[in-house]
Amino acid sequence: MVRIAKLLRIVQREQCIGCGSCMMACSRTWKNMIGVEKAALKVRAYNGIEGAFSIRACYGCMDPDCARACPTGALTPRKGGGVQLNESLCTHCGLCIEACAPSALQWDFSDQCPLPCHHCGVCVSFCPNHVLEMVEVDQT
Amino acid sequence: MTVDLTTGAARTTPLDELFDTYLGGTGAATKLLMDEIAQNKDPYAESSSIFFAIGPFNGVYPLCTKTVALFISPLTGNLGESHAGGNLAMALYQAGIHILKITGRSAFPCYIRIVNHEVSLHRAYSLKGMSALASERVLKERIGNAWKSSIIRVGPAGERESPIACVTVDTSRHFGRLGLGAIFGNKNLKAVIVSGSGGMQIGNNKGRYLKFYKNLYDQFVHSTALNKYHDLGTSMNILPLNQINGLPTRNFSQGFFEGAESISGENFADRLLIQKIACAHCPVGCIHMAILRESFDEKNHQYKSNKIAYDFELIYAVGSNLSLNRPEDVLRLLLIIEKQGWDAISMGVTLAWATEAFMKGVITSRETGGLILKFGDADIYEAVLNKVIGAERGGNAGSEFYRDLEKGTAFLAEKYGGESFAITFGRNEAPGYITGLHGFLGFSTGIRHSHLDSAGYSLDQKKRGVEKPEEAWTEDLFREGRWRTLLNSLVICLFARNVFTMPTILEGLAALGMTQWDEGKLQELAKKIHVMKYQLKKDLGFSFERERLPKKLASVYTATGIIDESEYLRQMRVFEDLLAKDAASLT
Numbered sequence: 001m002v003r004i005a006k007l008l009r010i011v012q013r014e015q016c017i018g019c020g021s022c023m024m025a026c027s028r029t030w031k032n033m034i035g036v037e038k039a040a041l042k043v044r045a046y047n048g049i050e051g052a053f054s055i056r057a058c059y060g061c062m063d064p065d066c067a068r069a070c071p072t073g074a075l076t077p078r079k080g081g082g083v084q085l086n087e088s089l090c091t092h093c094g095l096c097i098e099a100c101a102p103s104a105l106q107w108d109f110s111d112q113c114p115l116p117c118h119h120c121g122v123c124v125s126f127c128p129n130h131v132l133e134m135v136e137v138d139q140t
Numbered sequence: 141m142t143v144d145l146t147t148g149a150a151r152t153t154p155l156d157e158l159f160d161t162y163l164g165g166t167g168a169a170t171k172l173l174m175d176e177i178a179q180n181k182d183p184y185a186e187s188s189s190i191f192f193a194i195g196p197f198n199g200v201y202p203l204c205t206k207t208v209a210l211f212i213s214p215l216t217g218n219l220g221e222s223h224a225g226g227n228l229a230m231a232l233y234q235a236g237i238h239i240l241k242i243t244g245r246s247a248f249p250c251y252i253r254i255v256n257h258e259v260s261l262h263r264a265y266s267l268k269g270m271s272a273l274a275s276e277r278v279l280k281e282r283i284g285n286a287w288k289s290s291i292i293r294v295g296p297a298g299e300r301e302s303p304i305a306c307v308t309v310d311t312s313r314h315f316g317r318l319g320l321g322a323i324f325g326n327k328n329l330k331a332v333i334v335s336g337s338g339g340m341q342i343g344n345n346k347g348r349y350l351k352f353y354k355n356l357y358d359q360f361v362h363s364t365a366l367n368k369y370h371d372l373g374t375s376m377n378i379l380p381l382n383q384i385n386g387l388p389t390r391n392f393s394q395g396f397f398e399g400a401e402s403i404s405g406e407n408f409a410d411r412l413l414i415q416k417i418a419c420a421h422c423p424v425g426c427i428h429m430a431i432l433r434e435s436f437d438e439k440n441h442q443y444k445s446n447k448i449a450y451d452f453e454l455i456y457a458v459g460s461n462l463s464l465n466r467p468e469d470v471l472r473l474l475l476i477i478e479k480q481g482w483d484a485i486s487m488g489v490t491l492a493w494a495t496e497a498f499m500k501g502v503i504t505s506r507e508t509g510g511l512i513l514k515f516g517d518a519d520i521y522e523a524v525l526n527k528v529i530g531a532e533r534g535g536n537a538g539s540e541f542y543r544d545l546e547k548g549t550a551f552l553a554e555k556y557g558g559e560s561f562a563i564t565f566g567r568n569e570a571p572g573y574i575t576g577l578h579g580f581l582g583f584s585t586g587i588r589h590s591h592l593d594s595a596g597y598s599l600d601q602k603k604r605g606v607e608k609p610e611e612a613w614t615e616d617l618f619r620e621g622r623w624r625t626l627l628n629s630l631v632i633c634l635f636a637r638n639v640f641t642m643p644t645i646l647e648g649l650a651a652l653g654m655t656q657w658d659e660g661k662l663q664e665l666a667k668k669i670h671v672m673k674y675q676l677k678k679d680l681g682f683s684f685e686r687e688r689l690p691k692k693l694a695s696v697y698t699a700t701g702i703i704d705e706s707e708y709l710r711q712m713r714v715f716e717d718l719l720a721k722d723a724a725s726l727t
Contacts, residue, residue, distance in 0.1 A: 017425030019418035021202065021229075028350070034200050035339020036288055042216060045311075058373070086671050107498055109286065109337055127360045128423035 005080030008041075009062035009135040014051040016097035016131045018043055029122045040106055040117040055131065056104045058082050058117035062139050065116070069099030074113060081139055083116045090114075112121050141237045143252055143259055146186060146244030150259035160656075164195030164238060166221065167629035167669040169210040172239065173219075174676050181680055183220070183319075184301075184326045192232065195631040199233025201359055203636040205419035207232065207309075208628060213318040214326075215303040215486070215548055216567040218680045219673065220318040221588045225419035225633060226310035227290035228653040234288045234336025246328040251293075253282065254334045267330045270564060271295050271479035272308040276295060279331055281307025281473065287339070288420065292333035294321040294479025296529070301325040302546035304486035304569070308478070311417060312427060312449030316483040319569060349651045356648075359639050361423050369426035369635050373416075374452035375405030382460075384601065386575040387697035390515045391492035392563045395574040403455050407461045408467055414447065418567055419633070432471040441699055448474050453591075456572030459486025462495070462515060469518035476525045486548055489569035491521055493549045493562055494711040502558040504534075507541035521601055527620050554580065560691035565589040566682065574693075575600035576700030577708060578613050583714045584687045587673050588619065592634060594621035600700050610707060614714045622722070625673065628664040664727075671723045684716045 032040040041057035050067035059089050060081030074089035075096050083105075092112035097105050097114045106115040121134040143150045149341065162168040169191040181188050190211045207228045213220030232240065234508055235256045242252070251264045269274055272295030283289045290310055298321030300304035305321025306314045309618035315321075324330070368376050378400055381387040385395035401407065408430060418425035435444045447472045456462060458473045477484050495519050497503045498513035506510065511523055527542040544552055549569050553562035563570045565580070566589035573579045575597040582596025583589050591597060594617045603613065624634070633639050640648075642659055649657050674682075694705045 017416055017423075018416040018420075019202075019419050019423045019425055021423045024202075024421060027339070028353075032342045032346065033339045034342060036230075037337050037339060039233065052415055070590075090302070107286075126357060128425070 003139045004133045004136050005078075005139055006061065006121070007081050007137045008057055008121065008124065009077060009133055009137075010055050010131060011133045011135070012129070012131050013053070013055055015129040016043065016044065016051065016053040016055060017129060017130065018053045021126040021128065022132060023076040025122045025126040028066070030118065030122060031084070036107055037110075037132055038115060040115045041104075041123060056077075056102060057107070057123075057132070058104050058116075058119070059102070060119060060137065065099040065101065067106045071095065075116065077120040080119070081137065082119055085114060085116050087113060141239070141254070141259070142241040142243065142256065143251070143254075143261075144244040144330060145242065145246040145684050147259070148261045152257060161236065162669065163557035163626070163629040163665065165193050165293065165631035166208045166210070166511075166625060167665065168195075168239060169208055169563070170669060170673055170676060171492075172241070173210045174672060174679075177212070177676065177679055181212060183214040183217075185315045186245045187243060188323065189241050189508055190244075190323055191227070191534055192231050192240040193631070194229050196654065197630040197632055197648060198229040199267060199421065199651065201353065201676070202360055203422050203639075204422065204632045205229050205422045206631045206633050208631055209307070209315045209320055211318075211320055211323055212680065213303075214301070214322040215319040215702060217551075217590070218566060218682050219404075219587060219677050221528060222306075222315040222317045222320055223592070223628065223631070224292075224307070224309045224315045226313035227288060227420040227558070227570045228292060228309050228334065229631070230420035231290040231334040231336050234338050235334055235710060236336065236338050237334070240334070242327070242332070245326070249328050249330055251331040251333065251403040252623065254332065256336055264330045266300065269296050270330075272481040273479055275331055276308070276310070279333060283333060283335060288334065289333045289335040291331060291333050294324045294329075295323060295444055295479055297477060297480040297482045297546060298325040299330070300546070301549075302482065304483050304490070304546060304548045305481050306400050306483045307380060310465055312429070312478070313419065314483070316485065319483075321481050322570065339471050343653050345651055346491060347652060352647055352651045353543065354421050356644075357423065361635065363531045365639055366424050366635065369424050371518065372409055373426050373428045375408055375450060375455055377452045379406070381573070381699070384575075384699040385697060386573060386597070386601070387460050387570055388456060388563075388570070388574045390463050391489075391496045391561060392463060392570070392574055392696060393680075394696060395490035396518075397463070397465075400460065401465070402465045403459040403470060403537065405452070408450060408455070409495075412467055412471070416555075420448035422633065426633070430467070430471055432468060432475060434472075439620070446471075446475055448478065450474065454484045456490075457485045457603070458491070460520070461488050461492045461572070462521060463471075464516060464518050464521075466518070472518060473521055473525065476522065480525075480529060482546065483569075485571055486569040489563055490552065491524065493552060493558065494524070494545065497552075497558040497563050500558065502559075503541065503556055507556070509542075512571065521693055524725065528710065537625065545707045563690050563692065565690075566672045566687065570690075572696050573597035573600075574696065576603070576698040577610065577711065578603075578617055579698070580689060580693060580703065581708065581711050581715070582617055582621075585617070585684070587625075593624065594618070600698075603700055610711055611714050614711045615718060618715055622666050622670040625669040626662060629665075629669065671726060672720065675723075684712050685710065709712070
């Protein structure tokens with residue numbers, strides 16, 4: 001069976017100017033918060049040789065390491081890829097963000113819980129340089 | 141938030157009333173500085189304060205990226221005001237700090253670490269003498285990756301209390317003008333690191349806020365409103381200004397630089413631009429970074445590379461005004477200036493003055509320790525800057541002159557002579573426009589004596605083919621300066637000034653629930669802040685009567701011809717009268 005899902009993808013990382021508009025968009029849309037600390041993705045300054053910024057956004061894994069690490073079943077695989085959070089089950093242990101190798105799963109420091117990406121694409125519509133895109137992914 | 145460096149204590153004070161009255165930013169900070177100077181007017185007094193202020197739009201709307209710094213300027217002895225982008229406004233916003241006041245003097249070299257409302261003072265002897273660029277590199281590791289953070293710091297120039305020293309903000313943004321760096325140095329303060337983890341919850345107006353935000357974003361990103369900054373940046377102005385004889389060349393001798401093509405924004409972009417980066421929460425991203433690749437061992441093909449930010453003012457200051465036409469030479473000097481933490485405009489104008497002073501015999505090789513200063517020689521300028529840096533260590537012939545060189549043009553001219561070609565306004569070195577009467581008038585009447593106060597240079601360019609009495613242009617200049625006090629209270633980036641019109645500002649405020657403002661109230665507030673600023677300037681010794689056009693500028697050919705000095709003085713009176721009228725009308 002072919003399973004196609006639209007997922008957030010970083011398609012032109014080198015074109016990032018580090019403005020943070022994506023994080024602002026995510027945070028205000030999902031958390032009613034004007035700021036960047038409740039965003040489900042993160043833009044970091046990068047001192048290496050490939051461009052100036054590194055972007056960490058959910059990879060939409062089919063067998064997510066973060067969900068496997070969750071001891072209570074609060075974080076579970078989401079249909080189409082990635083994870084969803086049942087906040088009432090979350091014990092704020094932080095094992096999920098430890099388990100995500102590229103640190104793509106973000107942490108809400110004030111509520112002490114993960115910030116799973118909804119792959120809604122609002123960040124894409126506020127990226128001025130086509131760094132992000134919603135891409136159809138075959139997850140067969 | 142007040143941090144006292146003498147005691148190490150920090151305390152917070154509610155600002156609601158102040159912000160209800162003055163909006164924030166420059167309005168609120170001016171009021172605080174005004175209260176301060178009743179007690180003290182000396183920038184180097186232990187009790188002197190620095191105010192960093194943001195306003196209601198910072199963090200909340202795109203392109204509202206600036207932080208205002210207010211202080212007493214060690215360069216001019218008058219109002220010190222400088223604005224910088226970078227991450228600082230966003231970090232302060234998220235930390236829940238609207239005004240950061242730093243006062244007192246540390247007994248030891250230190251840096252301040254602020255995480256939300258937690259403040260700590262740290263010893264930083266090891267950072268002494270460290271370049272502004274290296275300081276960021278090493279302090280970055282103190283932050284980690286969580287939370288929006290900003291590092292502001294001084295280079296060695298600030299530590300030496302050079303009154304043309306700047307405070308560098310994150311990657312290549314600066315509180316450049318009027319010598320804030322020297323106050324940091326005097327306070328034994330090397331750096332301030334601000335991190336914030338909070339933000340503002342959207343209230344009941346979510347729909348209105350989102351709609352307004354999207355509209356702004358579309359104008360910034362999808363319309364042509366910000367094209368210039370999106371594209372070549374401010375350096376786009378090099379060629380058009382040159383074409384109309386408006387680009388200061390060889391210490392303002394003329395407005396045409398034969399090498400303009402080579403140092404144009406176009407050429408920089410084609411050859412050396414490697415990336416553009418943005419201030420936090422600005423989708424335009426106008427910070428233009430060039431690469432300077434230099435060989436350090438030609439035989440073995442060994443190279444070193446540096447990323448250096450460039451802009452119109454920087455290219456003018458160490459390019460056309462020093463007659464340097466190779467972009468690499470401009471970058472080479474800018475790198476030294478960046479590391480030391482000088483204001484590039486002030487240093488460029490000072491080097492240009494020194495060159496002319498040398499050519500006229502006002503200073504000789506006795507002062508320069510044998511160096512022959514001449515326009516167009518980048519190696520000599522590099523040697524001069526290295527002497528300034530080395531002079532502090534003492535010993536070399538001519539070191540007194542080099543120690544003096546970083547005290548700015550006005551100081552040098554007073555000590556050595558050559559005042560007629562010292563291109564300063566209110567003791568501040570002139571920005572890069574030789575456009576005519578209102579350009580210069582803007583610098584002399586401006587709150588900060590900067591091109592950003594009222595953009596008179598832009599009026600001069602609009603004059604072509606327009607019949608209008610000079611008084612009317614002066615009134616335009618006055619109105620623009622007054623209006624900008626409002627923009628600087630919000631605090632927006634002035635590159636977005638054409639988008640933030642009165643209706644837009646009102647809608648922006650309303651979307652945040654600040655419905656108490658209307659057009660009349662905002663205009664009245666602009667007037668009030670504007671008048672207060674000049675009152676503050678007068679209290680610190682400013683007078684319109686004493687402001688003179690640098691003698692040389694009365695005889696050079698500008699973009700709008702030769703300036704009649706009596707007309708210039710007449711327009712100064714017109715400006716002063718407009719201000720007096722405003723002051724009288726305040727309720």
